[in-house]
Amino acid sequence: MPDTVRVRFAPSPTGEPHVGNIRTALFNWLFARHHGGSFIVRVEDTDQERKVEGALKSILASLKWMGMDWDEGPEGDTDGSRGPHGPYFQSQRLHMYKEAADVLLAKGDAYICFCTPERLDQMRKAQTDAKRPPGYDRHCLLELTAEERQSRVDAGEEHVIRFRIPWELPEVVVHDVIRGDVTWEPKLLDDFVMMKSDGFPTYHLANIVDDHAMEITHVMRAEEWLPSTPRHVLLYQAFGWTPPVFAHMPMILGDDRAKLSKRHGATSALEYKANGYLPEALTNFMALLGWSLDDHTEIFSQEDLIKHFTLEHVGKAGAIFDAEKLTWMNGLYIRALSIPDLASRLQPFLERPQAEGGLPDDVARPLDSDFLLQLTPLVQERIKTLADVTGVLGLFFEDIADYDSAMLIQKGATADNTISALKGVLKQFESAKTWDGAELEAMVKPLVDELEMKPGQVFGAIRVAVTGRAVSPPLFETIQALGRERALSGLRSAVAALTAAT
RNA sequence: GGCGCAUUCGUCUAGCGGCCAAGGACAUCGCCCUCUCAAGGCGGAGAUCACGGGUUCGAAUCCCGUAUGCGCCA
Numbered sequence A: 001m002p003d004t005v006r007v008r009f010a011p012s013p014t015g016e017p018h019v020g021n022i023r024t025a026l027f028n029w030l031f032a033r034h035h036g037g038s039f040i041v042r043v044e045d046t047d048q049e050r051k052v053e054g055a056l057k058s059i060l061a062s063l064k065w066m067g068m069d070w071d072e073g074p075e076g077d078t079d080g081s082r083g084p085h086g087p088y089f090q091s092q093r094l095h096m097y098k099e100a101a102d103v104l105l106a107k108g109d110a111y112i113c114f115c116t117p118e119r120l121d122q123m124r125k126a127q128t129d130a131k132r133p134p135g136y137d138r139h140c141l142l143e144l145t146a147e148e149r150q151s152r153v154d155a156g157e158e159h160v161i162r163f164r165i166p167w168e169l170p171e172v173v174v175h176d177v178i179r180g181d182v183t184w185e186p187k188l189l190d191d192f193v194m195m196k197s198d199g200f201p202t203y204h205l206a207n208i209v210d211d212h213a214m215e216i217t218h219v220m221r222a223e224e225w226l227p228s229t230p231r232h233v234l235l236y237q238a239f240g241w242t243p244p245v246f247a248h249m250p251m252i253l254g255d256d257r258a259k260l261s262k263r264h265g266a267t268s269a270l271e272y273k274a275n276g277y278l279p280e281a282l283t284n285f286m287a288l289l290g291w292s293l294d295d296h297t298e299i300f301s302q303e304d305l306i307k308h309f310t311l312e313h314v315g316k317a318g319a320i321f322d323a324e325k326l327t328w329m330n331g332l333y334i335r336a337l338s339i340p341d342l343a344s345r346l347q348p349f350l351e352r353p354q355a356e357g358g359l360p361d362d363v364a365r366p367l368d369s370d371f372l373l374q375l376t377p378l379v380q381e382r383i384k385t386l387a388d389v390t391g392v393l394g395l396f397f398e399d400i401a402d403y404d405s406a407m408l409i410q411k412g413a414t415a416d417n418t419i420s421a422l423k424g425v426l427k428q429f430e431s432a433k434t435w436d437g438a439e440l441e442a443m444v445k446p447l448v449d450e451l452e453m454k455p456g457q458v459f460g461a462i463r464v465a466v467t468g469r470a471v472s473p474p475l476f477e478t479i480q481a482l483g484r485e486r487a488l489s490g491l492r493s494a495v496a497a498l499t500a501a502t
Numbered sequence B: 001g002g003c004g005c006a007u008u009c010g011u012c013u014a015g016c017g018g019c020c021a022a023g024g025a026c027a028u029c030g031c032c033c034u035c036u037c038a039a040g041g042c043g044g045a046g047a048u049c050a051c052g053g054g055u056u057c058g059a060a061u062c063c064c065g066u067a068u069g070c071g072c073c074a
Helices: A019-034 A057-063 A094-107 A117-129 A146-154 A202-214 A223-239 A270-275 A281-287 A300-310 A323-336 A339-351 A369-382 A387-394 A415-430 A437-451 A455-467 A475-482 A484-501
Strands: A006-009 A040-041 A110-113 A160-163 A172-176 A178-184 A193-195 A218-222 A244-251
Touching: A006 A019, A006 A218, A019 A040, A019 A057, A019 A218, A019 A244, A019 A270, A019 A281, A019 A300, A040 A244, A057 A270, A094 A110, A094 A193, A094 A202, A094 A223, A110 A146, A160 A223, A172 A223, A172 A244, A178 A223, A193 A202, A202 A223, A218 A223, A218 A369, A223 A244, A270 A281, A281 A300, A281 A323, A323 A369, A339 A369, A339 A387, A369 A387, A369 A475, A387 A475, A415 A455, A415 A484, A437 A455, A437 A475, A455 A475, A455 A484, A475 A484
Parallel strands: A006 A040, A218 A244
Antiparallel strands: A110 A160, A160 A193, A172 A178
16 A cells, blocks of 8 residues: 555535445545544535535534544634645635636636526427437537637626536546446536536535645545546546545445435434444444455454455445344443443433433432442343433332232232232341342242242232332342332332232 | 446345355344343254356356446436
8 A cells, every 4th residue: 555545534514424424434534544544534615505504513523423533624613724734624725726727727628608507408408308418518618719708707797617528538437446447438428517606616626626635545435426536537637637546435225225314214423322322333333334354253343443444345335224233233332341331321311301311300410320330230231222221220210100010910820929929028128137139039039939939920029019110120139229118118019009909 | 318336145244266055144033041121042044146148167256238226417
């Protein structure tokens, strides 16, 4: 590899950080880190119409959340000054595009066009009707003299600048690392607009000018950009610049194989964060969307990814975003976390407002972190996302839920022996010297034999009595965490309820 | 409509001419473990490698065509 790899992630601040874009960022970032190169963030904000307030902030936050740091790019949301090739906001580099356009104008590789949208529509319609491929007919290049064009510009007439595609060339080929050589006929490409009438460049121009100025060595972007690449190659040729290496990565699709979009579910990286996914898991999962190392390894730390990521292993076909597999992987990562680490990640999810999935609002915040530390082992292997925690641990913070006393009677048990069991357990627990799960369990065991019941019948009854639920973490650890008072009162009300019912 | 890319189990993929009558993982099913729920272990089912032609002693792997899907432009 060349000594200094320089790659860039070039988001438009027009919306949420789409996982497709974040995956592109990840591949670029991994490539840079693998080769010891630079990762540059450049903000492509020339489309003022589509600019969305706060979008850039979310995009940068996503990168940071997933541990992708950049060597050059924005310092904050508006300060594009980190690095020697700035500014890194395209809206602050307009003069460079203007100068570049003037160079091509002077060389005759570009020309000024005054055609109105109405005329263009008419032209296209005629072409379509004649079953010919639509494309600009070079009206302003062929029908107008240079002097005419200049005088109309001087008169202040609205105009755009078009790139003159070298139709005389037999072919233009794009060398793509992933797909090999892809060839186009220049005749089939039309003279695209590179400068709009408002003085803003189009994507094509700005992109090439910046990639060249920023000394980008590898352009890695989604496959949807492949069709515009021949135009870019032609631009590089017109400027006399060496193009970067291109690599078009497979797209991320929804379950209907169409480009992943909002109607397929969560598409923003920050949504996954809010839904309780770990950045480690998302990173690992996304890396595997279009890339793989071998036939058996699939769990990769960020460090592993950096070590192994190469373009040779990037696939060609689009990949469906399988949220189920992501969820499985997230569970795996949760189980691998240390208890203190997990506890601190869980805390904000429990402390969210109730309406957003947190504990009931009458539970005091912040939560006691020692208590949470004690509860964490009980959830660790029972949740797949951090957001699942409320469902599992809620019972430790709420009053016992109302339940039908019939729930106390387990399969194969009777009201009578269940009452006896509960009374026996209550008596034992009341006499307990210490409140330790293992000791409490040892007290219950003989009772089970004595009553000739199955362990599950007794345990199940106790579970419902102390939690109000049929499902909970392991019983005696739960009872220990619940505390003596809560356990005893649960047992008492259970006995009372059952007795009253019979 | 034009151009381009892609096509291996439902899904993510391994495979770069013989090791493949195709391997792993998710999901699914069954069994084991077990106080519930999980987690974990074991096992099953699941792909005529889109289809049709070539090339070759030999093709999932190379070439051509067709189909389908997707993308871009309009």
